[in-house]
Amino acid sequence: MTEAELKLSPINDLHLKYGARMVPFSGYSMPLQYKLGVKQEHIHTRTKAGLFDVSHMGQICLKGDEVKDELENLVPSDIKSLSEGEMRYTLFLNKKGGILDDLIVTDAGNHLFVVVNAACRHKDIKFLRDNLRCDIEELEDRALLALQGPVSETVLEMLAPGVADLKFMSSGEFSICGAECFITRSGYTGEDGFEISMPSMMAEEIAETILRDEDTELIGLGARDSLRLEAGLCLYGQDINEMTTPVEANLGWTIGKRRRQEGGFPGFENIIRQLKDGVSTRRYGVRPDGRAPARAGTEIFDLEENKVGDISSGGFGPTVGAPIAMAYIDTSSIETGSKVSVLVRDNLLPATITNLPFISPNYKRT
Amino acid sequence: MATTYYSEEHEWITIEGNTGTVGITDFAQEQLGDIVFAEVTKANEEVTKDEEVAVVESVKAASDIFSPVSGIISEVNVLLEDAPETINSDPLENGWIFKITITNPNELDDLMDLESYNKFVESIK
Structure with a gap:
């Protein structure tokens, strides 16, 4: 795909203004990092x-x-028990x-609001229509x-009074800069925070307003990846796929208790078995004992x-201060705490199998 | 007097006698971003020009470092074991990566001086 064919974000001009290094990502031109650089952006977040x-x-x-009943035919989570405002992480199977993809479903009252991965959106829309x-409206x-x-609540409460009362x-629904925004207390970093859906034409003004707070910095995809890796969160296409x-992905918690008994979702028999x-x-965590990162595709012995x-998925965790990775491991011989070797540039380097995440999440649960 | 040459792979090499000290340029460290690991993989080995001899890893990715000349790798910068970020903060001095005993000084003619290198960087920006 040439750069001319890449789609632009509604706030593309703002990225360029703040010195973003833009890269192609899932058909979009998106910011990899800004002037702070990946490590500082990670630590700032x-x-x-x-x-x-x-x-x-x-x-x-x-x-x-019948939207909740219908959606339950495609995902293993309990969707019917969602009350208005509640949301759930789940999986198309x-x-x-x-x-097939991981997604977040929110009960927005008169409809379900669903957020899916950029790379899967066309596939998902077809899957839903079929x-x-x-x-179904994109x-x-x-x-x-x-x-x-940690400071997001303070920053956003100034602009959208009441968001502080939302729990993880x-x-x-809130208003920012006069625009109708749908705000969820969720994210992909292991930190407390919010995702704000807004009219595209208002996005630049809202972003600039949020950035006026001196505690706020723009963060690119590079830090987004290291943040989610430390938080033990899966990246579709890398840590989970068809x-x-x-169960293998250690996401068994997404399968609702009622769903385990009643079934009625794709792959039920296989998953229950x-x-x-x-x-x-x-899926486990891996901590190389030394300083060399072990990247995606590295073999484990x-x-x-x-x-x-x-x-x-593997790389360096700026908050952990060491290389970290997620891996699929043979459960017959390996468990948490097992000593293993990772094959990096033809050398077997010592590493330890761990639980996930690598940091304690900072969600606002109560 | 020491002379410094530059490669199209964004390495610099400073020559004193028959020893070259090699690192990466400021442009290279800026492109790579925050470096979290550096390792000379061919320490004490005889290497040929353009051979992969070291690796530096940023938060984002691993990048190979090529030897700008043939020779024997004689020393590695042990400071980088615990402080690889020195390559970002001081790429041209304390962030040097390895030293090499040069076996074919004629190869230096293939490299660029600072002025040519700066023009080269402008041309690829």
């Missing part, structure tokens, strides 16, 4: 507030009398229980900004040099 443009993500409105009878005139970090994974099930009998491979897994 963990200590103050970071503003992310995630307008490339798909925002979808599902509307219909194929017939074998493989993950399987649901309800109204909200192409909406921008999506995320404000993440809940939502509401070949991985929720995996929940009962266990899986042969599962046990101490007898038998291959036991592959790294799906």
Whole structure:
């Protein structure tokens, strides 16, 4: 895809004004980093507030009398129990229980508000149209900004009074700069924070207004990746895909209690069998003992040099101060705490299998 | 007097006698971003011009460092083991990566002086 064919974010001019290094990402030209650089942007988000443009993500409105029942046919989570304002992380599954995409579903009162991955949006829309009878509208005139970090509540409460009362994974309608915004208390960094859906034509003004607070900096995709990796959050296409099930991905918690008994979602039999009998491979954390990062695709061996897994995402965690990774590991011989080796540039380097996440999340649960 | 040459791979090499000290340019460190790991993979080995001899990793990605000349890698900068970010903060002095005993000084003729390198950087920006 040439640069001319890349779609532009509604706040593309603002990215350029703030010195972003733009890169192609899922068909969009998006900011990899700004002048602070990835490491400082990461640390700023963990200590103050970071503003992310995630307008490339798909925002979808599902509307219909039976919409919750219908959506439950495609995902393993309990959607029917969502009350107005509540939201849930869930997964589109194929017939074998493989993950087609991960998404967030919010009960917005008269409709369900769904956010899907940029790279999957066209596939997801088709999947929804093929399987649901309800109204499906892609909200192409909406921008999506995320404000993440411990100071986000203070910053956003000034502009949208009342957001401080939202709890983690809940939502509401607010007005910022006179524009109608749908705000959720959620994110992809392991920090407290918000995602703000707004009319595209108001996005630049709202972003500039948020940036006027001196505790707020623009944060690019580079830091977004290191933040979510430290938080143990999956990146679709890398840590989860059509070949991985929720159980293998260690996302069994997305499968609702009622759904485990009633079924009625794709791959139910396979997933229930995996929940009962266990899986042969599962997503774990990996900490290389030294300083060399082990990137995606790195092979993992046990101490007898038998291959036991592959790294799906790996890099350096600025807050952890060390290399970190996520990997799919053979559960028959390896568990949390196991010593393994990672093959980096033809050298077997010592590493340890860990639980996830690598940092304690800072969500506002109460 | 020491002379410094530059490669199209954005390495610099400063020559004193038959020893060259090699690092990456300010343009290179800025492009790579925050460096979190550096390792000379061919320490004490005989290497040929343009061979991969070291790796530097930023938060984003790993990048190979090529030897601008043939020779024997004689020393590595141990400071970078614990402080790889020195390559960002001081790429042309304390952020040097390795020293090499040059076996074919004629290869230096293929490299650029500072003025040519600066023009080269402008041409690819």
